[in-house]
Amino acid sequence: MSSRHLTADSPWLLALLATLVALGPLSVDMYLPAMPAMRVALATDVGSVQLTLSAYLAGFAVFHLFCGPLADRYGRKPVITAGTLLFIAACVGCSLATTIDELLTYRFLQGIGACVGPTLARTITRDLFGPRRAARALSLIAMLMALAPAVAPSLGSLLMLLFPWRSIFVFLGLYGALILIVLHRYLGESLPVRQSLHPGTIARNYAVLLRSGRFMAVVVSSSFVYAGMMVYLASSGFVYIEMLQLPVKYFGPIFLTTVAGYIAGSAVSARLSSHLDSVRVLLIGTVVVAVASVSMAVAGTLFDTRVAALAIPMMLYTAGMGLTLPHAMGLALQPYPHMAGTASALLGFIQMAVSAVAGGLIGLFLHDSPQPMLLGILLLGLTGLALALLASRLHARASDIGQAQHNDPQEH
Numbered sequence: 001m002s003s004r005h006l007t008a009d010s011p012w013l014l015a016l017l018a019t020l021v022a023l024g025p026l027s028v029d030m031y032l033p034a035m036p037a038m039r040v041a042l043a044t045d046v047g048s049v050q051l052t053l054s055a056y057l058a059g060f061a062v063f064h065l066f067c068g069p070l071a072d073r074y075g076r077k078p079v080i081t082a083g084t085l086l087f088i089a090a091c092v093g094c095s096l097a098t099t100i101d102e103l104l105t106y107r108f109l110q111g112i113g114a115c116v117g118p119t120l121a122r123t124i125t126r127d128l129f130g131p132r133r134a135a136r137a138l139s140l141i142a143m144l145m146a147l148a149p150a151v152a153p154s155l156g157s158l159l160m161l162l163f164p165w166r167s168i169f170v171f172l173g174l175y176g177a178l179i180l181i182v183l184h185r186y187l188g189e190s191l192p193v194r195q196s197l198h199p200g201t202i203a204r205n206y207a208v209l210l211r212s213g214r215f216m217a218v219v220v221s222s223s224f225v226y227a228g229m230m231v232y233l234a235s236s237g238f239v240y241i242e243m244l245q246l247p248v249k250y251f252g253p254i255f256l257t258t259v260a261g262y263i264a265g266s267a268v269s270a271r272l273s274s275h276l277d278s279v280r281v282l283l284i285g286t287v288v289v290a291v292a293s294v295s296m297a298v299a300g301t302l303f304d305t306r307v308a309a310l311a312i313p314m315m316l317y318t319a320g321m322g323l324t325l326p327h328a329m330g331l332a333l334q335p336y337p338h339m340a341g342t343a344s345a346l347l348g349f350i351q352m353a354v355s356a357v358a359g360g361l362i363g364l365f366l367h368d369s370p371q372p373m374l375l376g377i378l379l380l381g382l383t384g385l386a387l388a389l390l391a392s393r394l395h396a397r398a399s400d401i402g403q404a405q406h407n408d409p410q411e412h
Contacts, residue, residue, distance in 0.1 A: 005188030016186060017125060018141045019179060020080070022148035023087065023117035027056065027110060027172055028233055029152035033251045034165040035237035041165065044100040046238055050363030053234045054356045055104045059111025061352035067119050068345025069205070073197040075189045076120045076127070084180045087113030091173030095166040111352075117179075119348045124187075126333045126340040138326040139270035150259040154252025161249065205342045214394045215332055218282070219347050221387035222328035223354040225289050225321055228380035230355035231362050232258075232314055235373040243370060244307055254311050261315035265322020278327035279395050285323030286388035292317035293381025300374045310370065317381065324388075331395070 031038075039049045063083075071079045090113055093106035122138065129137045159167045209215050240246040240254065265285070272281050296313035303309040329347065336343040358376060365372035 005186060012186075013128070014137065014140050016182065017121045018147075020117040020121045020183070021141060023084075023114050023176065023179065024060070025149045026152050026175065027087075027114050028053065028230075029149045029255070030156040030159075030172065031165070031168045032153055032233060032237045032255075033157045033241070033248050034160055034168055036241050037160065037165050038103075042098075042100045042103065046366060047363045048100050048104075050234050050238075050366070051360060052100075052103055052107045053230075054360040054363070055107040056111040056114075057230065057352045057356035057359065059108040060115040061111075061349045061356060063112040063115045064119055064345040064347075064349035064352065065206075066345075067116055067348075068123070068339075068342040069197060069202045071116075071120055071123060071345075072339060072342055076124055077183070077187060077189050080116050080120050080183060080187075081180065083113045083116030084176050084183075085113070088173045088176040088180075089113075091169045091176065094169040095173070113176075115348060115352070119344050122329055122333070122347075123340050123344045126337070126344070136270055136273045138329055139266050139273060139322075149262070150256055151252075153255040157248050157252045202342070205339050206346060209336070209343055209346050212335075214391065214398060215335075215343070217387055217391035217394055218328050218331045219350050220354075221282070221286065221384050221391055222325055222332075222347075223351040224380045224384035224387065225286060225324050226351050227355040227358040228289065228293060228377045228384070229258075229314075229318060229321055231358050231373060231376045231380065232317075234359040235362060235366055235370065238366060239310070239370045239373060240307065243368070244305065246307060254307060257311045257315040258318050261318035262322045265319035265324075266326065267322075268319075269323045269326050272323075273327070278331050279392050281327045282324055282331065282388050283392055285320045285325075285327070286385040288320030288323060289317055289381045290320075290385040292320060293378045297374045297378045300370055304370070317377070324384075331391075 035049050038052075039046060042049075067079060067083070087110055090106050090110035094103060094110060097103040097106055121141070125137050125141065155171075156168050159171065236255070237251070240251060241248060246254065265288075269281060269285070272284075276284075292313050295316065296310060299306075299309040299313055329344075332347050333340050333343050358380060362372050362376045
């Protein structure tokens with residue numbers, strides 16, 4: 001490994017991986033305040049503009065299935081490079097789009113390119129930090145990465161005040177180019193063992209994961225939790241700016257409450273990882289998410305003209321998400337070091353597919369009231385908790401079986 005490449009002992013490695021992960025949330029959060037202006041400029045409706053987020057998430061989800069096996073075969077760095085180049089090209093396309101159909105196409109391609117960052121950052125973390133340290137490292141990366149959604153809506157609002165909405169996609173393309181330069185210089189290859197790209201091998205790897213109740217329960221639970229936040233993001237521009245008449249310049253500061261919750265949850269998650277096992281932290285996080293989703297549904301219904309009735313419960317929701325996601329990722333990847341890229345890819349596919357479907361469905365019903373958004377978040381939060389409870393039981397059962405086999409190997 002070149003001496004200039006960062007190692008697991010360097011604190012700058014986590015910062016570098018966080019900038020890579022941030023490519024995803026920046027591509028979502030920066031253009032949220034521009035959605036109403038995009039609807040007018042492209043002469044379309046609310047549902048169609050919301051589909052630009054679903055199209056992005058669909059591309060993000062689909063390429064996960066190929067990203068992981070490619071990274072397990074050819075290495076993490078070449079796949080990151082190719083994906084980031086596609087992301088930059090798609091940003092150029094988005095900035096030049098003149099119809100909603102063109103924008104949907106380029107957003108889908110942008111999602112394909114952006115997915116390599118978060119997917120392979122998780123994989124590289126597992127490669128370099130190992131199963132025990134990965135959950136803590138992912139929590140710390142989440143804290144650093146939260147700076148992106150903290151500034152993204154404010155930056156998007158500022159660009160909207162100074163330039164047309166297309167400038168947001170120009171900025172994203174420049175960010176992608178900067179990432180490419182920094183990664184080429186400072187990120188080494190972390191692939192431990194090359195895997196086969198034979199379709200049969202890939203299919204068997206995915207089959208192993210899909211048949212694992214422990215893996216699927218954790219992944220789907222975290223996916224429903226994540227989808228609740230994505231429904232909020234997809235709807236917030238219209239709910240706050242058009243329905244509640246919030247000025248665009250205040251959208252960023254309101255969004256900071258959501259980011260503050262996520263940072264706080266991630267900080268607590270990193271601290272708890274030294275004292276509690278990941279299953280317990282996962283349960284605590286999903287309980288917080290469920291309480292927040294119920295609170296938002298009640299407050300948003302009783303005080304339907306108050307911004308705080310939505311913003312404060314969502315801050316609690318993202319705090320629970322900050323607790324949940326790093327430990328869900330750690331639990332999902334821990335048993336599969338030999339195919340961590342494939343496991344991370346399937347996790348990301350399910351996470352983004354659930355978010356794309358949920359966001360698209362809510363967009364169909366979101367017209368004059370935030371009630372569809374509130375109901376969607378409520379159902380997703382409660383389902384996430386139910387699946388986390390199932391995951392806890394499956395992990396406890398597996399631990400009991402493992403302990404019994406250790407105590408009496410001949411019998412088992």
